[in-house]
Amino acid sequence: VRTALAAAFPADLGAIEEVWHGQTPPYGPLLAWLEGRAPRPEAPAGFRPLMPVRAPDETALAGLDLSGYRAERQWPGRRVQVVAEAGRHRLYSGSGDDISILFPEIAAAMEGLDGVFDGVLMAAADPDGPPCRPGPPEALERRLGRKTVPRRLLAEVPVFVRLFDMLFDGGEDMRALPLRQRRARLEARIAGRPRFDLSPRLAFEGPDALDALRRQGVSPVLKPVDGPYRPGGPPWLVVGAAPRTVRALLLAARPGGVREAGPSYSVGVLRDGAPAAVGDAPCRLAAGERERLDRWVRKYTTGRYGPVRAVEPALVLEVAFDEVRPAPRRKAGLALERPEITRILWDLPPDAADDLERLTVNRTGQA
Structure with missing residues (x-):
């Protein structure tokens, strides 16, 4: 509309x-x-357009003068706008929907605030803070898409907002001010407030440091330190993390359904010398390589469970992924986010697969 x-x-x-x-x-x-027949209507505690975020191509990124930018991590969660004005407390989604009723603890935590803030809503690993410790990104989905939230769910999935910008301070519109000034005011207003914390700055100097962050699995968001908050102007730039890979064993194959692009393959790593599943990955390789893989699956099938073929854990695959998340229901205790088979390592023996420790290191950000 x-x-x-x-x-x-x-x-x-x-x-x-x-x-x-x-x-x-x-x-x-x-x-x-x-129609020009009346002045602009008042909208207390209304939604303001958010600063856009775009991914630059590698050519544009290479020509960027990084000395005028600051970087923050792109946090998993839902972008939100926190509005506390005229005694009203509102939490808006990134598209401008009022979701305050789904997160009453955030609305209550706005008591005493007076301003408009930009940030990311995340599940919390525990209700203490600040600083707050993020929980599993998928936990937040349990709180969304509802009309009301039962008290039990409020306790099971606590949430917080990690803030990174401030649009209004009281009645003062700060959007024309440079980021460095807006950030300083934000830090002063939010310090020590429950259910809110601040997005830390990532230290980097130049392209090499930026590349190092990406190799660690970090997706930096680059923001000009002297730039205004202007939704119609140049966007903030989110730089994708370099893909992380793991050598995994093929454990099973499942044909694709009507709405799926192709089959998916259960993959696993070694845990105490035995394979443990960590995810289901599509294969986007060339047609000839996929056909060879299908022949291998038919030849080494050890059992069938409906449409799923379990196979001998003897083929090593290179699997790219975005993140590692906890998965208590899996024997490995971990799972890969958005895995994809990028190479079939036909000549490697099964014991060349990575062990679970490599994924544990990836999850803690040390690799």
């Missing part, structure tokens, strides 16, 4: 979004303003 109104009237989409949450059908004051 907001996009349609911006197309139908000579008004900026961002300006419409800023007053949208104060309006109700049939939107008389809003339409009167858009």
Whole structure:
């Protein structure tokens, strides 16, 4: 609706979004303003457009003067806007939906705040803090997509907001100020407040240090230190982490369903010398290599469980992945996030597969 109104009237989409949450059908004051018959309506504790984030191509990244940028980690979770104005406390999703009712503990923690803040909502490993310790990213999904949240779920999945910017301080619009000033004000306002903490700055100097962060599995977000908070201007830049890989054993194959691009393959690493599954990975290799893999699966099938073929754990694969997360229901205790088979190591023996310790090191960020 907001996009349609911006197309139908000579008004900026961002300006419409800023007053949208104060309006109700049939939107008389809003339409009167858009038609030029009335002043802009008030929208206390309304949503403000967020600063966009984009991924640069490698050529643009290579030509970037990094001396004018600061870097922060891209945190797993849901981007949110925290609004505390005129005695109202609101938590908005990145698309501008009011999700305050789903996270009453965040709304309660805004007591005494007066401003508008940008950050990421995350599950907490424990309710203490700040600083807060992030929990499994998938835990947050249990709190979303509901009309109400039972008390039991509030206790089982505590949450917090990791803040990285401040748009308003009281009634002062700070969006035209440079990031360095906005950040200083944010730190002063949030220090020691429960359910909130600050996104730490990543120390880096130049391309080599940035590459080192990416090799550690970090996806840095680059922000110009003197840049304003201008949603219609140049975006913040998120630089993808370098893919991490592990040598894994093929354990089983499952044909693809109607909505899937192809089969998936259960892969595992060695735990005390025995294979332990850590995920199901698609194979995006060339057609000839996939056909050879399918022939191998048929030849070395040891059992069938419906459409799934268990195979002899004798083939080593190179598997790329984004993250390692805890998975208590798996024998390995860990699982790969977004794994994908990138190479089949036909000539390696099964004991060339990596052991579980390598994934444990990846998870703690030491490799």
